Amino acid sequence: MAVASRLDTGRAFAKVLLPTLAKGVIVRRPPVMAMAEKMQADAVAVATMMRFRQRYGPQPLRLRVTGRSIALLLDPVDVSRLLADSPSPFALATREKKAALAHFQPHGVLISTGEERARRRALNEEVLRPEKIDAQGIVADEADLLLRHVRSSGVLTWDSFAQAWWRAARRIVLGSFAREDVELTDMLKTLRGHANWAYLHPRREGLRRRFDGRLRRHLERREPNSLASLAPADDVAEQAPHWLFAFDAAGIVTMRALAIGGSGQAGIWESARLWPTTPVILRESTEPTHWHGAWLPAGTTFVVFAPYFHRDRERLPYADEYAPDIWPTPPEPALVPFSGGPGVCPGRDLVLVAASTMLDTLRDHLAVPTLHAPLPTTLNHFALSFDAVNTTG
Numbered sequence: 001m002a003v004a005s006r007l008d009t010g011r012a013f014a015k016v017l018l019p020t021l022a023k024g025v026i027v028r029r030p031p032v033m034a035m036a037e038k039m040q041a042d043a044v045a046v047a048t049m050m051r052f053r054q055r056y057g058p059q060p061l062r063l064r065v066t067g068r069s070i071a072l073l074l075d076p077v078d079v080s081r082l083l084a085d086s087p088s089p090f091a092l093a094t095r096e097k098k099a100a101l102a103h104f105q106p107h108g109v110l111i112s113t114g115e116e117r118a119r120r121r122a123l124n125e126e127v128l129r130p131e132k133i134d135a136q137g138i139v140a141d142e143a144d145l146l147l148r149h150v151r152s153s154g155v156l157t158w159d160s161f162a163q164a165w166w167r168a169a170r171r172i173v174l175g176s177f178a179r180e181d182v183e184l185t186d187m188l189k190t191l192r193g194h195a196n197w198a199y200l201h202p203r204r205e206g207l208r209r210r211f212d213g214r215l216r217r218h219l220e221r222r223e224p225n226s227l228a229s230l231a232p233a234d235d236v237a238e239q240a241p242h243w244l245f246a247f248d249a250a251g252i253v254t255m256r257a258l259a260i261g262g263s264g265q266a267g268i269w270e271s272a273r274l275w276p277t278t279p280v281i282l283r284e285s286t287e288p289t290h291w292h293g294a295w296l297p298a299g300t301t302f303v304v305f306a307p308y309f310h311r312d313r314e315r316l317p318y319a320d321e322y323a324p325d326i327w328p329t330p331p332e333p334a335l336v337p338f339s340g341g342p343g344v345c346p347g348r349d350l351v352l353v354a355a356s357t358m359l360d361t362l363r364d365h366l367a368v369p370t371l372h373a374p375l376p377t378t379l380n381h382f383a384l385s386f387d388a389v390n391t392t393g
């Protein structure tokens with residue numbers, strides 16, 4: 001099994017893992033995002049991973065970390081095996097995810113195990129279906145209102161986009177009565193800020209309880225045409241913090257799709273490939289596992305650094321271009337913006353419908369695209385803005 005030298009272990013942390021952590025894994029930090037874009041931090045990270053593969057070959061690369069077994073995957077085929085064999089022997093509920101997500105969703109499926117995980121996963125799969133509610137109608141409504149604002153101000157900024165997007169998200173998850181409950185999603189944002197620090201930030205149980213109470217009042221209405229209406233409030237209450245949280249990623253992906261002139265669901269897929277909102281997919285083995293002729297111990301943390309697999313110029317001719325034609329069945333097993341296998345994002349199809357509706361409603365009224373190939377590896381969505389163009393209708 002390849003083991004990284006001390007210097008390369010240092011490089012893996014300094015150039016790949018820590019910059020990703022610094023941007024904020026659970027909620028992005030605007031100043032760090034701006035700096036990361038300026039330095040093209042992800043380009044440095046991808047180049048570092050490419051050098052690791054040249055130096056050590058395709059097998060998982062173990063880092064020299066005392067007391068922990070950590071392996072970086074370097075081979076696309078290994079990525080598909082890792083994801084296909086989840087949650088056993090490769091558990092989604094890794095110690096880092098548990099430490100982070102416990103701040104705001106201690107009962108979320110992603111950090112659950114065993115029978116509980118199976119039950120919660122089934123609930124997510126059953127509820128997060130685009131055909132069960134009119135998500136398209138809700139998003140089209142909010143997009144039209146947003147366009148009125150854009151026409152009068154002459155520009156679409158991240159802030160105005162995000163306000164409209166959160167209204168749509170609250171309506172989809174909780175119902176129309178929650179449309180204006182900005183405080184709810186602001187409380188969640190504070191908790192997510194703590195989650196960025198995982199173990200390093202104390203849990204604020206008081207705030208979490210207040211957030212839960214407020215969320216429950218919305219859920220108990222079980223408003224028609226909302227996800228809340230599709231299952232008992234007690235079950236939904238455990239999963240809804242993740243759903244709300246994850247709509248943030250869908251908004252980011254939509255704004256970036258606008259920046260590349262994307263359209264339709266393939267535009268959303270591509271935006272998520274080019275700038276994966278889950279840059280690090282983690283799994284933790286529950287038993288010893290065999291890789292390329294060697295064993296890795298139980299408790300090994302496996303790291304899939306998605307930008308490396310999605311932007312590898314040596315393998316993918318379209319690495320830094322907008323390539324909508326590769327979706328929905330990509331030619332490579334490691335193009336995994338929504339993960340894959342039994343732990344694949346259960347919200348994917350709902351996201352594709354909601355985000356592409358927003359994208360397609362806005363794009364004809366804005367001066368896009370603003371970016372051309374080779375597309376930047378880091379893109380700060382907070383700084384994106386688009387001028388309105390004069391169209392009727």
Ligand code: HEM
Nearest residue numbers: 109110243246247249250253278337338339343345346347
């Ligand atoms: C562009 C938007 C989104 C992207 C790119 C995305 C991507 C992902 C990825 C990569 C994972 C796997 C995480 C891991 O293995 O650690 C995941 C899990 C999950 N996502 Fe999404 N997601 C998005 C939006 C959403 C939305 C809006 C919802 C719900 C409404 C959602 C629900 C979930 C759930 C419940 C899981 C956990 C699945 C499990 O543990 O089996 N996602 N998502």
